């Protein structure tokens with residue numbers, strides 16, 4: 908069956924929208940889990956931020972996605988723990 912460029916683009920955009928919905932849901936889930944870690948640490952006398960752990964996360968994203976991965980990880984961390 909043949910299709911048109913318009914249909915191919917519309918179908919692909921639907922998939923992108925669906926992926927973005929899932930990504931947003933995963934980010935919201937990450938924020939909730941991160942909050943549990945931070946609140947638990949603060950309640951036991953620690954600090955909200957754990958820089959060594961953040962370095963591990965930044966490395967993981969950079970290894971998987973290159974330099975923009977670092978920016979993405981920094982944005983995710985800011986969403987999860989606020990600005991430092």
Ligand SMILES: O=C(O)C(=O)C[C@]1(C(=O)O)C=C[C@@H](O)C=C1
Pocket residue numbers: 941944945955956957958960961964984987988
């Ligand atoms: O893993 C932790 O210790 C967390 O508090 C979670 C988290 C994160 O969102 O990944 C948030 C703040 C910390 O600075 C480091 C990492």
